[in-house]
Amino acid sequence: MITFLACIALLIIGYFTYGKFVEKVFGVKEARTTPAYTHADGVDYIAMSTPKNSLIQLLNIAGTGPIFGPIMGALYGPVAFIWIVIGCIFAGAVHDYLTGMISIRNRGAHLPELASKFLGKVMKHVVNAFAVLLLLLVGTVFVTTPADLLYVVMDQKISLTLIIAAIFIYYILATLLPVDKIIGRLYPYFGALLLISALGVGIGLVATGANIPEISLQNFHPANAPIFPLLFFTITCGALSGFHATQTPIISRTTQNENQGRKIFYGMMIAEGIIAMIWAAAAMSLFDGYNGLSDFLANGGPGAVVSEASTMMLGAIGGTLAILGVVVLPITSGDTAFRSARMIIADYINFSQKKFSSRLWIAVPLFVISLGLTQIDFNILWRYFSWANQSTAVIALFVGAMYLYIAKKNYWISLIPGTFMLLMVLTYIFNAPIGFGLSMNASWIGGAIGTVALVALFFSAAKKARANNLPLEEDISGWKKSA
Template sequence: MYTFLAGIALLIVGYFTYGKFVEKVFGVNEGRNTPAYTHKDDVDYVPMSTAKNSLIQLLNIAGVGPIFGPIMGALYGPVAFIWIVLGAIFAGAVHDYLTGMISIRNRGAHLPELAGKFLGKIMKHIVNAFAILLLLLVGTVFVTAPADLLYTLLDGKATMGIIIAAIFIYYILATLLPIDKIIGRFYPIFGALLLISAVGVGAMLVITGAPIPELSLTNFHPDNATIFPLLFLTISCGALSGFHATQTPIISRTTQNENQGRKIFYGMMIAEGIIAMIWAAAAMSLFDGYNGLNDILANGGPAAIVSEASTAMLGAIGGTLAVLGVIILPITSGDTAFRSARMIIADYFNFSQKKITSRLWIAVPLFVISFALTKVDFTILWRYFSWANQSTAVIALWVGAMYLYIAKKNYWIAVIPGMFMTAATTSYILNAQIGFSQSLTVSNIGALIVTAAITVIFFNAAKKARANNIPLDEDISNYSGVA
């Protein structure tokens, strides 16, 4: 229990200390007009309040990741708490803040455009394809995951086909309509339900004195499970997630002032870390140890853990509300995943999005592909999602590092987590069956070599970019945003 409470306290302290430090390093300009005003189109560029933007940002980034990921990560034991806390403060929140603020400074550009500007034109095309793949995987995962939860909640009274169809209909509307019509109106309500469910489960863990394992040398992680690199890809949302780099530009187009960035981008990542801590603790404490947790995961997956933990902690009615809160999480990330994919494709091909027919030409093929992917096994999708997700985070961190280097600011706040995640992601793909199936030793050595090479390439490129005076905050070449 002490480890759990200390972790949450550190996350809160991290927001007020390291978050303030990161904001100071970046350098907020309160007098600079944001894209919400300079490119206002009443579709994607719409000024909205800090409270509304914060709730939307939280729901955008907090899919099933900060719940399903920590639940599966709980198998590694209390060491999962360390990654959630340190990852959220020093990597995830930095990643989200830099991505959001750099996007604000560049007309609300998405990651492919930012990568093209700061890492080279070739990277723009690579990251564009990569981001679309990630968003399709996210959108599909966030159809099947809430569908499973709803099916269980309704006790099989509605078929999976009907549930999936209903979710897709909502996604289509949220993707096509102006952001303030559905997302801006309903997310505050959804956000309240999400926070109530998370706080409810967390409070009951404390009140009932749940046997949450403490971090110690003898209980660092059970069965000597291999931590690196698997833990750092299993728990992504809640610690560090590249998916967030695809979502923050949505809110960079609705942010009213740069001084709101720390609350919206850094703060909501800290909030997601707290949610991750709660569900990791619940998974570790409620199922007769790691063997019991493993058995339930093997038979019912993370959704079964959510259902059983919510009912055990909050009773039938409270448990149902908690499950509804968890269902909302992936749905309110799935819709913005497809919305973000539409915006990225529109930016790439310079398609105006003012007319709904223009949005349809892009959105319909995305939904057709996603529907086909729902036929693929969830665990397989999650493996590819984990790798694609953290690879995107690596790219976003190097973009942030390049921006800060050119600006002659403290680039180490992005370089250090960028190097670490480059190594973890490279080791994973070298070792995993979906990758090159090499031994862990070979994979780790290869990861170190790749990370060293990328770091050298980065600094060489950064020195040239600084010497060439690449503009940091001007309009991106060949980027129109809106017609």
């Protein structure tokens, strides 16, 4: 219990200390007008309040990641707590903050456009394909997972096909309508449900004196589970997730002032880390040890763990509300995944989205492809999603490092976590069955060589960009606020 409470405290302290430091390094310009005003279009660029933006951002980035990931990561033991805390404060929240703020400085641009500007034009095409693939996988995964949970909650009285169809209809509406019509109105209520359910489980763990394991040399990770690199692909959204880089530009287009960035981007990642801590602790303490948890996962998956833990901590009614809070997570990330995909493709082909028909031309093919992907085994989809997710995080962190390097600021806050995760990504794909299937020793060697080579290329490109005075932000000097 001490480890659990200490980790929660460290996350909160991290927001007020390291978060403030990152904000100072970046350098907020309160007088600079944000894209919500300079590019207002009534669809994607609409100024909204900080509380509303914060809750939308939390729901956008959360998905099932900070719940399902930590539940499966709990099999690694208390080392999962360490990754959540360190990853969240020094990697994930930095990743989210820099992506959001750099996007604000560049008319709310999405990651492919930022990668093109700061990492080279070739990267625009690579990252665009990567981002759209990732978002399609996310959207598809976040159709099936909430559908399965709702199917259980409704005691199988409504067919799974009907539930999936209903979720798809909601996604279509949320993707096509202006951001303030559905997302802006419903998310504050969804956010409250999410936070209440997570806090309810957390308070229940403390109140009942749950036997949450403490960190020690003996139980650092059970059964010598291979931490490197698998842990960093098991727990993503609760620590570091490239998916977030596809979501922050949605809110960078609705943020009123740069001084709100730390609350919206850094702060909501810390909130997600707290949610991840609660579910990791619940998984470690409520199922008679790691063997019991392993058996439970084998029989019903993380969804069954969520259902059982919620009922145990909050009773039948409270447990059902908590499960509904978990259902909300993937749905409110799935809809914005499709919305982001629409926006990224529109930016890529320079296709205005003011007209409803224009949005429809891009959205319909996306949903047709996603519907086809639902026929693929979930476990296969998740493996590719995990790798694509963390690869995207690496790209986003290197974009942040390049921006800070050109600005002659402390780029190490982004380059260090980016380099670490680059090593994990390369090692994983060299070793994994979905990759090259090499031995672990060969994979480590290949990963190390690839990491050194790519970091060297980064510094070479960064020096050239600084020498050429690459512009860091969009010129808005000619913009005039309308009466």
